[in-house]
Amino acid sequence: MPKRPSVTVLGGGSWGTTVASLAARNTETVVWARNPDTAAEIATDHRNSAYLGDLPLTESLRATADLAESVESADVLVLGVPSQHARGVLERVAEHVRPWVPVVSLVKGLEQGTRKRMTEIVADVLPGHPAGVLAGPNIAKEVVQGFAAAATIAMPEQRAAEMLQDLFRTKRFRVYTTTDVIGVEMAGALKNVYAIAVGIGDGLEAGDNTRAMVITRALRELSRLGVALGGDAATFAGLTGMGDLIATCTSPLSRNRSVGVQLGRGKSLEQIVAEMNQVAEGVKTAATVMKLGAENGVDLPIAREVDAVLNHGQPVGDAYRGLLRRAPGHEVHGEEW
Ligand SMILES: NC(=O)C1=CN([C@@H]2O[C@H](COP(=O)(O)OP(=O)(O)OC[C@H]3O[C@@H](n4cnc5c(N)ncnc54)[C@H](OP(=O)(O)O)[C@@H]3O)[C@@H](O)[C@H]2O)C=CC1
Ligand SMILES: O=C(CO)COP(=O)(O)O
Numbered sequence: 001m002p003k004r005p006s007v008t009v010l011g012g013g014s015w016g017t018t019v020a021s022l023a024a025r026n027t028e029t030v031v032w033a034r035n036p037d038t039a040a041e042i043a044t045d046h047r048n049s050a051y052l053g054d055l056p057l058t059e060s061l062r063a064t065a066d067l068a069e070s071v072e073s074a075d076v077l078v079l080g081v082p083s084q085h086a087r088g089v090l091e092r093v094a095e096h097v098r099p100w101v102p103v104v105s106l107v108k109g110l111e112q113g114t115r116k117r118m119t120e121i122v123a124d125v126l127p128g129h130p131a132g133v134l135a136g137p138n139i140a141k142e143v144v145q146g147f148a149a150a151a152t153i154a155m156p157e158q159r160a161a162e163m164l165q166d167l168f169r170t171k172r173f174r175v176y177t178t179t180d181v182i183g184v185e186m187a188g189a190l191k192n193v194y195a196i197a198v199g200i201g202d203g204l205e206a207g208d209n210t211r212a213m214v215i216t217r218a219l220r221e222l223s224r225l226g227v228a229l230g231g232d233a234a235t236f237a238g239l240t241g242m243g244d245l246i247a248t249c250t251s252p253l254s255r256n257r258s259v260g261v262q263l264g265r266g267k268s269l270e271q272i273v274a275e276m277n278q279v280a281e282g283v284k285t286a287a288t289v290m291k292l293g294a295e296n297g298v299d300l301p302i303a304r305e306v307d308a309v310l311n312h313g314q315p316v317g318d319a320y321r322g323l324l325r326r327a328p329g330h331e332v333h334g335e336e337w
Pocket of ligand 1: 015
């Protein structure tokens with residue numbers, strides 16, 4: 001049997017480590033963690049206690065804090081650092097990575113300032129490398145424990161998606177394929193903003209009907225923007241759209257939802273962020289999403305309230321009351337929330 005392509009995962013946080021642990025079941029895999037203690041712990045104890053507690057990782061997974069060494073012989077690169085650091089890490093690997101190696105992003109965020117998706121950043125920094133994304137309803141701790149879950153890998157070419165699919169799939173981690181890179185990337189980035197909205201409602205103890213209302217209308221809102229940006233409407237109804245929105249808006253393990261819950265209970269954003277040791281991408285994505293909406297003529301009433309709370313001092317109670325004051329239109333064809 002021909003040897004499978006080797007994988008290097010850049011980023012030793014919760015999800016980078018989890019995906020590396022999945023890939024290591026299928027092929028030679030190394031994870032790069034910038035913190036040497038994290039790399040040593042993964043390599044020797046097969047754990048990443050800072051991010052995944054005591055949960056055991058695949059024993060064959062290698063780890064290093066040496067970025068150049070980690071990418072030199074990689075056949076596939078996986079990007080697993082938070083969105084605002086992706087460009088910097090890619091720039092550091094550019095001179096070490098072999099030509100044409102595909103890059104798969106795990107990142108659910110947009111670069112502030114440029115408003116670019118991660119595959120657009122790959123195109124800037126590593127031109128010529130095929131770039132795609134793996135996303136879905138994938139709370140890291142559940143996946144690493146082996147609970148059944150599914151994701152979608154999007155590559156510009158279907159054949160590439162099918163080749164890469166086999167590197168990440170396991171008996172209990174189903175990996176579907178698509179060529180809708182824009183849709184999958186946008187769905188992953190957008191759902192975090194709406195998970196903050198749902199979290200705020202939960203923090204205010206608004207109830208189950210409110211949660212269902214916000215999730216459902218959020219799906220419509222994020223689909224409108226995603227389609228305006230070039231995504232396929234069907235993608236937003238699938239795993240990376242509706243699926244991930246449900247997981248992130250309802251899981252007690254979601255960091256984005258948790259930011260919203262704490263805001264709803266009256267904590268300041270500064271305090272919440274200071275107390276977190278993991279990334280909640282939606283905090284930075286909200287303002288970017290508002291700019292994308294304005295540029296593309298898409299009204300985003302729910303995201304606007306989240307942005308107002310996060311960035312413009314809007315009290316959380318007023319944000320929810322503000323939404324309810326707007327008159328509802330046609331459920332399916334209306335532009336309203
Ligand atoms: N966690 C999850 O369940 C899922 C997360 N994602 C997405 O995956 C991406 C990564 O998130 P996740 O792993 O959860 O994040 P975490 O917060 O768990 O970990 C972040 C990782 O990135 C590293 N890092 C931070 N800044 C830099 C930098 N400047 N240069 C290099 N490395 C850096 C951290 O290193 P250090 O420890 O040294 O600070 C850490 O290893 C995000 O876009 C997230 O939305 C997608 C699906 C599921
Ligand atoms: O993307 C995720 C689940 O699919 C993780 O969500 P959080 O970043 O909110 O924890």
